[in-house]
Amino acid sequence: MTASVSNELAKLVTEAREKFDSALTEDELNRVKAGYLGRQGAISALMRRMKELSPEERPAFGQRVNAAKDALEVALDRRREALRRERIQRAIESERMDVTLPARGGERGALHPLRRVEQDLVGIFRRLGYDVAEGPEVELDFHNFSALNFPADHPARDMQDTFHLEGEPDRLLRTHTSSVQIRTLLANQPPVRIVAPGAVYRSDEVDMTHSPCFHQIEGLFVDRGVTMAHLRGTLEAFAAELFGRSVGIRLRPSFFPFVEPGAEVDVGCVFCDGAGCRVCGQTGWIEILGAGMVHPAVFESVGLDPEEWTGFAFGMGIERIAMLRYGVQDIRLFYENDLRFLAPFA
Amino acid sequence: MRVSWNWLSEFVDLEGCEPLATAERLSLAGLEVEGIERFGAGIEAVLVARVDEVSPHPGADRLRLATVDAGTHGTFVIVCGAPNVRPGIHVPFAPVGTVLPNGVEIQAASIRGVPSHGMLCSADELGLDADGEGLLELWGAMTPGQSLGEVLGLPDWSFELSLTPNRADCHGVLGVAREISALLVRPLKRGHGPVASSRLGSPRESAARFEVRIEDADGCPRYAFAVVTGLTEGVSPSWVQQRLRCSGVRPVSRIVDVTSLAMLENGQPLHAFDLERLSGSTLTVRGAREGETMEGIDHAVRALDPDDLVIADEAGPVAIAGVMGGVRSEVSSGTKAVLIECAHFAPSRVRRAARRHALHTEASHRFERGVDPGAVDRALGRAVELLVRIAEESGDRPLVSGDWVDVDRRSPEAKRVSLPEGFVARHLGLEVGRERELEILERLGFESVDGAFVVPSWRFDVSRPIDLVEEVARVVGYDSIPAVMPSMQPGVAVRRRMDAPLDQLAQPIVPRERLEGFTRLRDSFCVSGWNEAIHPAFGDPERQARLMGVNEFLRIRNPLGEETSVLRRTLLDGLLRAVRHNQSHGAERVALFETGKVFDPASGVPDGPEPQHVAGVLAGLASLRWMEASRPADLHDLQGALERLGHAVDRPIRFESPHDIDVPPWLHPGQAAVVCAGGGCVGWAGGLHPELVDSLDLQGPVLAFEADLDEWLAVAPATRSAAAVPRFPGSARDCALLVDRSLPWAAVEQEIRSCWHPLMEQLRLFDVYAGDRVAEGRKSLAFRILYRNPEGTLLDADVERIHGELISHLERTLGAVQR
Numbered sequence A: 001m002t003a004s005v006s007n008e009l010a011k012l013v014t015e016a017r018e019k020f021d022s023a024l025t026e027d028e029l030n031r032v033k034a035g036y037l038g039r040q041g042a043i044s045a046l047m048r049r050m051k052e053l054s055p056e057e058r059p060a061f062g063q064r065v066n067a068a069k070d071a072l073e074v075a076l077d078r079r080r081e082a083l084r085r086e087r088i089q090r091a092i093e094s095e096r097m098d099v100t101l102p103a104r105g106g107e108r109g110a111l112h113p114l115r116r117v118e119q120d121l122v123g124i125f126r127r128l129g130y131d132v133a134e135g136p137e138v139e140l141d142f143h144n145f146s147a148l149n150f151p152a153d154h155p156a157r158d159m160q161d162t163f164h165l166e167g168e169p170d171r172l173l174r175t176h177t178s179s180v181q182i183r184t185l186l187a188n189q190p191p192v193r194i195v196a197p198g199a200v201y202r203s204d205e206v207d208m209t210h211s212p213c214f215h216q217i218e219g220l221f222v223d224r225g226v227t228m229a230h231l232r233g234t235l236e237a238f239a240a241e242l243f244g245r246s247v248g249i250r251l252r253p254s255f256f257p258f259v260e261p262g263a264e265v266d267v268g269c270v271f272c273d274g275a276g277c278r279v280c281g282q283t284g285w286i287e288i289l290g291a292g293m294v295h296p297a298v299f300e301s302v303g304l305d306p307e308e309w310t311g312f313a314f315g316m317g318i319e320r321i322a323m324l325r326y327g328v329q330d331i332r333l334f335y336e337n338d339l340r341f342l343a344p345f346a
Numbered sequence B: 001m002r003v004s005w006n007w008l009s010e011f012v013d014l015e016g017c018e019p020l021a022t023a024e025r026l027s028l029a030g031l032e033v034e035g036i037e038r039f040g041a042g043i044e045a046v047l048v049a050r051v052d053e054v055s056p057h058p059g060a061d062r063l064r065l066a067t068v069d070a071g072t073h074g075t076f077v078i079v080c081g082a083p084n085v086r087p088g089i090h091v092p093f094a095p096v097g098t099v100l101p102n103g104v105e106i107q108a109a110s111i112r113g114v115p116s117h118g119m120l121c122s123a124d125e126l127g128l129d130a131d132g133e134g135l136l137e138l139w140g141a142m143t144p145g146q147s148l149g150e151v152l153g154l155p156d157w158s159f160e161l162s163l164t165p166n167r168a169d170c171h172g173v174l175g176v177a178r179e180i181s182a183l184l185v186r187p188l189k190r191g192h193g194p195v196a197s198s199r200l201g202s203p204r205e206s207a208a209r210f211e212v213r214i215e216d217a218d219g220c221p222r223y224a225f226a227v228v229t230g231l232t233e234g235v236s237p238s239w240v241q242q243r244l245r246c247s248g249v250r251p252v253s254r255i256v257d258v259t260s261l262a263m264l265e266n267g268q269p270l271h272a273f274d275l276e277r278l279s280g281s282t283l284t285v286r287g288a289r290e291g292e293t294m295e296g297i298d299h300a301v302r303a304l305d306p307d308d309l310v311i312a313d314e315a316g317p318v319a320i321a322g323v324m325g326g327v328r329s330e331v332s333s334g335t336k337a338v339l340i341e342c343a344h345f346a347p348s349r350v351r352r353a354a355r356r357h358a359l360h361t362e363a364s365h366r367f368e369r370g371v372d373p374g375a376v377d378r379a380l381g382r383a384v385e386l387l388v389r390i391a392e393e394s395g396d397r398p399l400v401s402g403d404w405v406d407v408d409r410r411s412p413e414a415k416r417v418s419l420p421e422g423f424v425a426r427h428l429g430l431e432v433g434r435e436r437e438l439e440i441l442e443r444l445g446f447e448s449v450d451g452a453f454v455v456p457s458w459r460f461d462v463s464r465p466i467d468l469v470e471e472v473a474r475v476v477g478y479d480s481i482p483a484v485m486p487s488m489q490p491g492v493a494v495r496r497r498m499d500a501p502l503d504q505l506a507q508p509i510v511p512r513e514r515l516e517g518f519t520r521l522r523d524s525f526c527v528s529g530w531n532e533a534i535h536p537a538f539g540d541p542e543r544q545a546r547l548m549g550v551n552e553f554l555r556i557r558n559p560l561g562e563e564t565s566v567l568r569r570t571l572l573d574g575l576l577r578a579v580r581h582n583q584s585h586g587a588e589r590v591a592l593f594e595t596g597k598v599f600d601p602a603s604g605v606p607d608g609p610e611p612q613h614v615a616g617v618l619a620g621l622a623s624l625r626w627m628e629a630s631r632p633a634d635l636h637d638l639q640g641a642l643e644r645l646g647h648a649v650d651r652p653i654r655f656e657s658p659h660d661i662d663v664p665p666w667l668h669p670g671q672a673a674v675v676c677a678g679g680g681c682v683g684w685a686g687g688l689h690p691e692l693v694d695s696l697d698l699q700g701p702v703l704a705f706e707a708d709l710d711e712w713l714a715v716a717p718a719t720r721s722a723a724a725v726p727r728f729p730g731s732a733r734d735c736a737l738l739v740d741r742s743l744p745w746a747a748v749e750q751e752i753r754s755c756w757h758p759l760m761e762q763l764r765l766f767d768v769y770a771g772d773r774v775a776e777g778r779k780s781l782a783f784r785i786l787y788r789n790p791e792g793t794l795l796d797a798d799v800e801r802i803h804g805e806l807i808s809h810l811e812r813t814l815g816a817v818q819r
């Protein structure tokens, strides 16, 4: 009896080991395992036959069954680990992908080059402590001209060919962002320092460098004791920020009715470092803005005392700077919104 | 304006000055020299020769043999092909060995068997006038053998000045000379003062033959004229012609050229009337009468306006003052006597007339900017002197009559401006020093009298102390002003003026929050793969009307074209044009957005608000990436981008059916969604109307949206607070409802929300199906509701009961059937 049960146990172990090793998946292995080690499995069935043995034989038999069980568990773990590794290996093989294919989503659109320049310019002046101001594009003659010391019937108005509104002699499309100077000074108590970006309109004929609509950014700094030296200091700091390095600036006397003294401002050509090239017309200088000290007539027209307040103002064309910075030859490209033109600005 | 270097040197000592360096100095003082031209370089060896005899060339029909007298240099026979060669004329002669400006060296040569000893030259060959064909005929007093340069006043430089409107005083050689004298500290020569011409007596207010009556002294404070008789009109001497060419003016004839010379020199326009063609004996300066017309020297007949100031004789207007003369009294080849007008007209009066008649002449250009009223007599004296000299040089016996009239109604007061000590430094941030200031201003003609400066009559632009500051700054050079960074306390708070002169003026300063909102909005678009467009605010009224269904626009009085004649009311006009443009260039996917102002005439108030809009168009493929490359964009792509946008600006949006609101004409009536933020509607989104896709020649599908950014950003931003993390497990129930195909999801959602139970936590739509597997006209909406008891264990029985009640409610209210 003992011998037959023992034989049976040995046979069972051998048979289970073979079946474990021949299981091809972890699921199959679990099913095979249940046939031997589960509650209804062969080992449990053998244990139940222990009552057939004499009480003396039982402990030894129990120990042998337990040893056989332990051995099977070890075999099972080994096989399970092997199968798991095989599965991982298969996954690695089967899940190979071409990592060089383009991703899903993730395409970035372009910010318009004029916006990039505007944001950079506004950013520079915000870091210098300036507020941002804005005004309407349909302006009153007062804000655009007369308060800025452009008398009626004066040739200074010819410098800026104006679009007028039909049936409303006092309304026009602003010819410059300088109108925002007037609005700012009318509304706020100095000291003020603002920059005002925006669209402006002039009835110029369209060509490579002229558009009836373009963009400017205006600056105004009013306080007690502001001098032209402060204007120069500010513009030098601005130019260094804009071009990322110290560039020389040059002020040349010029005329804008709302400033006195007035200046046109050149920066040292960043393309040739002043040696002279095609971009700067061999002069070594590039004109980028107009500036000057706020004219006392402007203070008077907004009801401020020019004896108490002084200030400077400056203005520049955003297109002009974008053309220089990005090498754009024809201003009309900015308004065509051709995706091929915009693409590099993503 | 162009100005000749040699002419300048007649008024200011330029000995040792270098023209290029002088030009640079002028530019840096505000008289921008835009270009410099050299005249007569390389003609030093060219002589004047007189043609004495012309005979045919024995071997060539087109060539002739000219025997020329070159004075002490001898007599030469030259082979010449020019058609205008004839005995008696004086011409430029380049002897053998001369190298012409174009590089050609004259050699002794035999032309068709006849030896030629030099060359007779055209203006073109001498580099003087590119249009000058044929031999350059020389006029005026000269002797054979004289150097051509000496006769023509060459070599010379011509500066092209770009003058700003304030520098009216530099519209004449004399003004520029004054400027150079101050800048380079060079003395002016004697000739800059009044002309002491013995030919002119003392002026009178009336004269024997003619008198002038000024009816409008505001328009004409000073009127002078002189009469010269005994003239024959003809070609001007060559030196006059050359001087005019160096000044950028084409020579015409003696009398006209003389008025040009006097104007170019003094900046004072003059006008010559043919004395014999004037009627009566009185010239009247007056406003034009109702119904009067005048035929100008350009042969255009103009109806005159009562605001036009005219010069009239007894037969009517003979000139629009300061703008243009009339053809009736125009100087012509038969003119024997002239009345030369030299007057001062009010700038704004001339400007209005010039603009009214769309005329821009050398005279009106100068008068508009301001002509020195103190120089009337000088300019007139100069014109008479030149006219007499030139007439005599041309063989006439001119006679200056006693009729020199000068009616001067100017206010005798000269402008005075004071310049307090310290004023210059206070504005420039540079100590110039009182002595230096005085010296600079005096050199510029400002006389210091009793602590103030008398403004010279030619400086219209100076009336305030600050103007003197600019004068000082120009002369010391802007480059001597130091660079100082203003002190910058961060964040000076914006303070509204308590004394604001205008009530309720909109605050131009943009709040930081709004600025950053705009930046985030644009970033969000770019991250979603959209590109920013910028269009001018001009609109085509016809297209705008089609998009918006309105016909009222802010119209431009002087548009560049019909398609840019109004201000836009929608940004979609420009964007759809850009779609068309890009599709016509092969773009498979167009995603463009724009922010910008729109203009509503109904806002009425002249200073009304300009709403800031944001709009976008999406056309063609949803994505250009390979895995989605064939999927056309649809409304859901657009809505996704808009939702991201809402989150970017922290004002989330939702979409609603339009119900009974009118849908804008640009929208597809079956694909129109109201964009809502906060409690209200901020815009529209949807498919573009198929009619527009068709008529604008677009390739569909095209999705579009437009929203009012001001209203959107005015919505209160999303608020945030922490939520408790649930500790008990939840349980989900799915449900697929068959409903009418036209029933919007929002209606289903609203019904579910209407019987929302405290144990319900979340609702999520996960499938929409309308196809073969459901009945015609029906669709299946599958959603999942997550149930959870936040305070304890969820009982299955409760969930079953609540969910069952929900389903029966939906079946009852929506006519739905659970699948």
Ligand SMILES: [Zn+2]
Binding pocket: A269, A270, A271, A272, A273, A274, A275, A276, A277, A278, A279, A280, A281, A282, A284, A285
């Ligand atoms: Zn350069």
